[in-house]
Amino acid sequence: MLLEKFLWGPINDPLLLSITLGNSRFKLIMIFKKYLAIIKISLLSVMAYRLSFLMWRIRTIFTFLTIFYFWSSVIPQNNSLFGYSHSQMLTYVFGITIIGIFVFSSSTNSVGEEINDGNLSNFLLKPINYFSYWLTQDLGDKIVNLAFTIIELLILFLLLRPPIFLQKDLVTILLTVFAGLIAAITYFFINMLMGFIAFWNPEIWAPRFIFFVLLGFFAGQYFPLDILPKPVFEFFQLLPFAYLLYFPVKVYLGQLVFGQVVQGFAVGIGWSIVIFFIMIFVWKRGLRSYSAQGR
Amino acid sequence: MLRRYFKVWWMLAVAWTQIAFSSRFGLIAFSLGKILRFVFFFLFLVILMTKTKNIAGYTFWQVILFYATFNLLDTAAQFLWREVYRFRRYVNSGSFDYFLVKPISPLFRALFGGTDIMDFFVFLISIGFVVYSIMQIGSFSIYSIFIYILLVFNGLIIAMAFHILILVVGILSTEVENVIWLYRDLSTMARVPIDVYKEPVRSLLIFAIPLGVMMAFPVKAFLSLLSWQFIAYAFIVSFVMIFVSLWLWKYALREYSSASS
Numbered sequence: 331m332l333l334e335k336f337l338w339g340p341i342n343d344p345l346l347l348s349i350t351l352g353n354s355r356f357k358l359i360m361i362f363k364k365y366l367a368i369i370k371i372s373l374l375s376v377m378a379y380r381l382s383f384l385m386w387r388i389r390t391i392f393t394f395l396t397i398f399y400f401w402s403s404v405i406p407q408n409n410s411l412f413g414y415s416h417s418q419m420l421t422y423v424f425g426i427t428i429i430g431i432f433v434f435s436s437s438t439n440s441v442g443e444e445i446n447d448g449n450l451s452n453f454l455l456k457p458i459n460y461f462s463y464w465l466t467q468d469l470g471d472k473i474v475n476l477a478f479t480i481i482e483l484l485i486l487f488l489l490l491r492p493p494i495f496l497q498k499d500l501v502t503i504l505l506t507v508f509a510g511l512i513a514a515i516t517y518f519f520i521n522m523l524m525g526f527i528a529f530w531n532p533e534i535w536a537p538r539f540i541f542f543v544l545l546g547f548f549a550g551q552y553f554p555l556d557i558l559p560k561p562v563f564e565f566f567q568l569l570p571f572a573y574l575l576y577f578p579v580k581v582y583l584g585q586l587v588f589g590q591v592v593q594g595f596a597v598g599i600g601w602s603i604v605i606f607f608i609m610i611f612v613w614k615r616g617l618r619s620y621s622a623q624g625r
Numbered sequence: 626m627l628r629r630y631f632k633v634w635w636m637l638a639v640a641w642t643q644i645a646f647s648s649r650f651g652l653i654a655f656s657l658g659k660i661l662r663f664v665f666f667f668l669f670l671v672i673l674m675t676k677t678k679n680i681a682g683y684t685f686w687q688v689i690l691f692y693a694t695f696n697l698l699d700t701a702a703q704f705l706w707r708e709v710y711r712f713r714r715y716v717n718s719g720s721f722d723y724f725l726v727k728p729i730s731p732l733f734r735a736l737f738g739g740t741d742i743m744d745f746f747v748f749l750i751s752i753g754f755v756v757y758s759i760m761q762i763g764s765f766s767i768y769s770i771f772i773y774i775l776l777v778f779n780g781l782i783i784a785m786a787f788h789i790l791i792l793v794v795g796i797l798s799t800e801v802e803n804v805i806w807l808y809r810d811l812s813t814m815a816r817v818p819i820d821v822y823k824e825p826v827r828s829l830l831i832f833a834i835p836l837g838v839m840m841a842f843p844v845k846a847f848l849s850l851l852s853w854q855f856i857a858y859a860f861i862v863s864f865v866m867i868f869v870s871l872w873l874w875k876y877a878l879r880e881y882s883s884a885s886s
Contacts, residue, residue: 379800381798381800381803382800382802382803385800385803385804385806385807386803388807389803389806389807389810392807392810392811392814393810395826396810396813396814399821399822399823399826400817400821400822402823403680403681403821403822403823404673404677404680404821411676411677412676531650533648533650533651533654535651536648536650536651536654536655536658537654539654539655539658540654540657540658540661543658543661543662543665544661546662546665547665547669552666552669553669553672553673557672557673557676558672559672
């Protein structure tokens with residue numbers, strides 16, 4: 331106990347920390363500790379209801395199996411369709427599952443309810459940035475989801491032995507990760523924006539429902555978008571949805587030429603910036619009309 | 626007694642419809658979302674069938690009939706038993722106690738107490754697609770239509786049994802949301818002919834979790850692809866499931882402890 335206090339005391343004692351490290355470094359550590367606590371709480375809350383968590387994992391597995399077996403049957407081995415071989419399509423299915431979990435696991439669905447309940451007031455009074463708080467919560471969610479999904483897919487891979495394509499080029503892998511990060515950040519901005527509807531209308535689930543329906547189709551969750559007729563596909567590429575799921579997986583598959591990769595990143599980052607500014611604008615406008623109803 | 630229950634159902638359905646209409650934005654958005662969901666997957670099947678002549682040996686209109694039948698049963702279940710989605714709230718708050726003290730069956734109240742008008746539009750569209758795809762397939766007999774309708778009703782009974790089981794889980798563990806969404810996710814496997822799936826998934830959908838019996842058997846029977854043994858099996862499954870679910874419901878009620886009302 332005494333040894334622990336001696337070893338870890340300086341880290342837990344704000345006065346000692348500020349004296350030993352100086353003010354700015356001390357502030358940085360305190361901020362880091364604050365957000366680390368949010369991640370820990372997020373991890374713990376996910377595991378709090380174990381039956382619920384188990385059901386959720388089973389759902390993820392069955393959703394994957396539905397799409398996997400569907401495409402296995404539509405494109406049998408040694409066949410191709412829409413320019414995809416059996417192996418490429420199954421790799422696409424694995425890819426959208428992993429990228430989808432990373433991008434779409436988010437707790438920002440609760441933002442609208444918080445505004446409706448008036449609980450937003452708590453955050454406005456606390457010394458914490460609202461967006462950083464949710465971004466950190468998201469990170470906790472993503473860590474848990476990604477960890478379990480990777481384990482599940484590994485087990486399914488060993489059981490099903492699908493002939494999936496493993497990317498070996500390091501640059502392509504790094505570009506895929508970068509595309510995934512942009513997708514995750516863009517989705518975070520979109521989700522926050524959907525939640526801010528609550529500033530003006532208590533009905534938040536209806537527009538969110540339409541958004542999820544559009545996402546399923548426009549993001550390439552059920553099929554690669556390039557199987558669509560060319561004019562339709564080109565239109566889809568102008569929308570932000572394609573860069574949430576389809577684009578990162580295509581980068582991984584190495585099926586895009588350099589120009590297409592650059593164009594994809596440009597459009598994806600562009601949408602991310604545009605949605606960010608819309609989000610900030612709506613947030614500021616929303617705060618003006620916020621009345622903390624329910625408190 | 627049937628008349629009394631129908632009156633209660635009608636009263637509750639009108640009340641929930643009024644609630645739905647109180648937020649016209651929500652009503653329009655949800656209805657639009659459900660229609661879009663239907664249309665998008667239909668478009669996907671159309672695009673797919675332009676490149677592949679069949680899926681698991683089924684032609685375009687046969688695949689559409691599978692999809693339309695899935696939607697018919699799925700939306701009928703949501704239209705009739707939407708109250709199951711709200712059940713957790715009643716158990717957690719103790720409001721379920723009021724179901725138990727009223728002079729109608731608490732099971733009836735928990736199942737049929739919240740009819741969802743927003744699913745009615747897609748239900749009508751599904752019926753239209755079923756009729757149209759049957760006409761496009763052509764070469765059908767009165768018998769095949771009759772067996773199709775019979776197995777659709779049989780499918781509804783299986784769906785009701787599933788919903789009762791979800792209520793049972795809700796009473797015993799208060800865990801309803803993920804269970805019902807697990808059921809919904811599994812049932813989407815039957816959007817396409819279940820012959821698409823390899824073993825053991827196909828057998829799982831027929832023998833373990835009989836969603837294939839519920840959604841695919843009516844179409845297979847219509848297309849004369851189902852033997853009389855499997856038709857008999859479908860009715861046995863619905864009978865057993867209803868019997869077991871009702872028995873479990875009674876068990877759950879005995880185990881129920883109120884959260885205090």
